[in-house]
Amino acid sequence: MDTSCKKGSAIIFFSGEDPEEPVSLPLMLQPMLFCPVAVWVAQALTDAGVEHFFVVCHEKYKEKALACFPDGKAWIASDPKEAPGQLASFLAENAKGPVLAVTQPVLISYAGARQLTSEESWPAGDAASGIFRADSGTLLGSLPQTEDLLALCTSTGEQYLPMDETLVIPILSGFDLNRTQSAGRRSVVRRHMERGVYFTDPETAYIDPRVQIGSGTTVLPGTILRGGTVIGNDCEIGPNTMITNCKVGDGTSVNASQLNDSTVGSQTTVGPFAYIRPNCTIADHVKIGDFVEVKNSMVGTRSKVPHLTYVGDADVGDRVNLGCGTITVNYDGQIKSRSVVKDGAFVGCNANLVAPVTVGEGAYVAAGSTVTDNVPAESLAIARSQQTNKLNWANKRKKNKSQKTER
């Protein structure tokens, strides 16, 4: 018998509507932490070697259900009449020997998933899990005369009865999600710890099961990692950081910041208190400092955006220094335009770059200038008024004020 095939495939039932709760969304599609229960199931089983999924789901939730599984790895059956034939094709193509059937909403821990797919015989605990192991040959033989796939799986399969109730936790109601999600969080964090990630506080790390984290990385308290986020090795993430759908390189620190749908390079520092909005590409060895927003922009290698700056719709080259208070003026009330700051340019503090505008290679912008025209390479743009000192002004003002008060 081919071992890899033993692990190969699973049948997942999305029970239609939960009979007890007044919600229409199946429990398998309700969010636990930041993604549907089914994503947790898919991730745990995938981690343990399951490669092919056969999903039985109501027509209405077909697309949502499909989105819970790795791309191209799931078949969907939503028409009860066609389902037996579809399952027969699925089994013929993807299964030999045992097949797992998840017949009700559950949280499967990573340890639980490993036991489920193990070749060893299952433990004889006494808690029902709703997960069965059926022989694909037996299923194939019975399918032609079967209408109820779920009944077939439970009647011909062997139920997994875990010794330890943290391995698989049935989810019976929406209210249950509150209880199971903390177990789910612990299971995910534990897996990262086993792979060399260090958590200052495993209890306050909120990590989506899809997230990947490299070894040697430290996660500080209050950190939320969501979606398809991938963190490199030897990073420091947190505290109080939220990263959604980002790719972060190696040796990068992200401190008390929020990052969305962007790419951040290696050896880069972000924060504290930075906000990176979607569609940014931040290169290696970059400093994105405090009170900085970056949106829909590129920032090149070794550039610095240290503080109180807005980089929006901009292409910032390598080795650029954007002084404190620099603002890319990307919106004139009617349209949005891009700013370009070329390699080695230096923009002084509190400068405005009124887009569309280009600051050339190695050019300087004087502090306090509002730049509306392009700045040629190696040039200095300056747009500010001469300073006047009105001597003794403060004293006179005090005098005037006291005169006023006297009157």
Place this chain on the structure above:
Amino acid sequence: MDTSCKKGSAIIFFSGEDPEEPVSLPLMLQPMLFCPVAVWVAQALTDAGVEHFFVVCHEKYKEKALACFPDGKAWIASDPKEAPGQLASFLAENAKGPVLAVTQPVLISYAGARQLTSEESWPAGDAASGIFRADSGTLLGSLPQTEDLLALCTSTGEQYLPMDETLVIPILSGFDLNRTQSAGRRSVVRRHMERGVYFTDPETAYIDPRVQIGSGTTVLPGTILRGGTVIGNDCEIGPNTMITNCKVGDGTSVNASQLNDSTVGSQTTVGPFAYIRPNCTIADHVKIGDFVEVKNSMVGTRSKVPHLTYVGDADVGDRVNLGCGTITVNYDGQIKSRSVVKDGAFVGCNANLVAPVTVGEGAYVAAGSTVTDNVPAESLAIARSQQTNKLNWANKRKKNKSQKTER
């Protein structure tokens, strides 16, 4: 017997000074999480249907004690000689049948409060709670010849002996508060969960018992809600957000921000990293973005204050756009003045509005301008210098520097 009256009233004893701790404040007035223990007692009993409170308290703490109970719902007795007569009047007016007497500092969970006011007979646990149920008729009959109200309640009443020690937790010392407050937090969060609020992590939500939260709202980790805060339905609050005494509408998100003593409308987004100080009214469909402070101001419907902006002492109309870096200059070192930005105005980036000043309806302020005079409606205010490009300046500077270095 009238059921509603069974639930109707309670006698609360603020024991004077804790004999063991060197503090003068009664334990009932010491803070647990963010408000006195007595507030927790009042909220739990009110939630379970108690409507009238008779509070026995030392003269010195009369006002503080009164402030712990819903407005107009508590009688205070501070003079031991007058107390029996006052209680007689209270009972005659508000009670029939059983009356609850809380004779020592306790934390009462919401589940505990429901059991206390239930018509069913109390459980026969073995842990003393210090809470008694006395018959109001019996009390009334004994009051004329009674000096010690507490002794009367404990001698004629039946003590509540909970089966489960999380239902009512006696607080014996200030140090105990550290233990009971986590139980209190859980009880409050549990009640919100039952009412349809979703918590990413119930263990890191810090919610004052007076706070109200609408169903469908998600509370992310590290969120602190204090005082009389009321959050609407379908909001997203947190992570790492602190809201004190605010009213927030429906469908609003508040992300990594701090809000105090203000009103925020519906479908509005706040943060990440925003700071709303007292006396603000933020309308519906508003965006208060990152690194924005708003203080003592109004911001109208569909206006945007996206980033790095200070709105202080300002009246901002509807559909206004305040560009990045906009600052209302509200203080000249002597007095504070207000800025007015009328409907549909557009203020460019890094602009200063020197109050008192008005930007008219539909008017524009050019980026980088310091506006000291009113801007008429539909006009453009501009106050900035012409840009000059000094060609090849950077190269010359490098040359000068290297010459200097050579010398």
Place this chain on the structure above:
Amino acid sequence: MDTSCKKGSAIIFFSGEDPEEPVSLPLMLQPMLFCPVAVWVAQALTDAGVEHFFVVCHEKYKEKALACFPDGKAWIASDPKEAPGQLASFLAENAKGPVLAVTQPVLISYAGARQLTSEESWPAGDAASGIFRADSGTLLGSLPQTEDLLALCTSTGEQYLPMDETLVIPILSGFDLNRTQSAGRRSVVRRHMERGVYFTDPETAYIDPRVQIGSGTTVLPGTILRGGTVIGNDCEIGPNTMITNCKVGDGTSVNASQLNDSTVGSQTTVGPFAYIRPNCTIADHVKIGDFVEVKNSMVGTRSKVPHLTYVGDADVGDRVNLGCGTITVNYDGQIKSRSVVKDGAFVGCNANLVAPVTVGEGAYVAAGSTVTDNVPAESLAIARSQQTNKLNWANKRKKNKSQKTER
């Protein structure tokens, strides 16, 4: 027998390499929370009265090991041949009666340390702790014929067998650190609670064992205190605050901010969302507000830096007001220079102070000015353009736009 000497000294063995984990650093030097395990051991024993340490450690880690103990309190023995002679000298100088020997990596709670150094006989639990109590006289007598100090301590000493496994927790592997660190955190927080510090949530306070906190101080959730940080009395620290190696006075609040290697006075407020970088001295009664960065600077008594400001390489006097958006322009792309703002000066919003520059005593800087020359005392510096209002500009622009669209 002299009681103080009973408590006086301890021998600490840094076992070389952990045999099971593929790391070279001894477990005693691996970080738990924010500092090596040995620091936790040193702090707990010091707290319980141990004053002198004899550390046995591989030559390679000599300096790192020494850095874990209070200055001047530890002897290091790294050469096995010389170690017995060194220990003889150490004991002769520092010990009489019992000596503690910590023979393996452990977490010692403060309660555990008190029991270890107590004169009473040790409990007879059944969990091995790896900590022994040997008689210094016996050790001295055996040392001349001993090569293996660890074997000597375990063979002649009495092992501590705690009744409660939270008192001393052996650390057997790097993975164990994840488990012991939460116990360590609790032990530290408990000690602060006993000393009058109030924690909103003891479970989300992350406090280095070296940190000192004054009584009456409240620590809000998500607070990280690291290194040699000293917090005064009656402060409010947090939420979501990280302080490393800082001294903070009395009655100061630090809210949602990060502070490093600096000194902050008394009755000062910092944050929310402030960032104080190394080498700052912030005086008493100062306000460092929201979205403010201070770096390598001094800020004098009663000065205000309320919002959106960068103070870098600056000397700010007493009673100074730095308006919103003030930026010290400390870097011209080649060198960094200092700004000086003297007592009582008032800097208007969005002003740039281009260093090196001095704003004199009582002087004013007009909002929106870029100041490049010194401002004399009591004078007003102004550097900005006249405002022009282009009437009806917005209407014309709309018209032009619609014409364009029509073509």
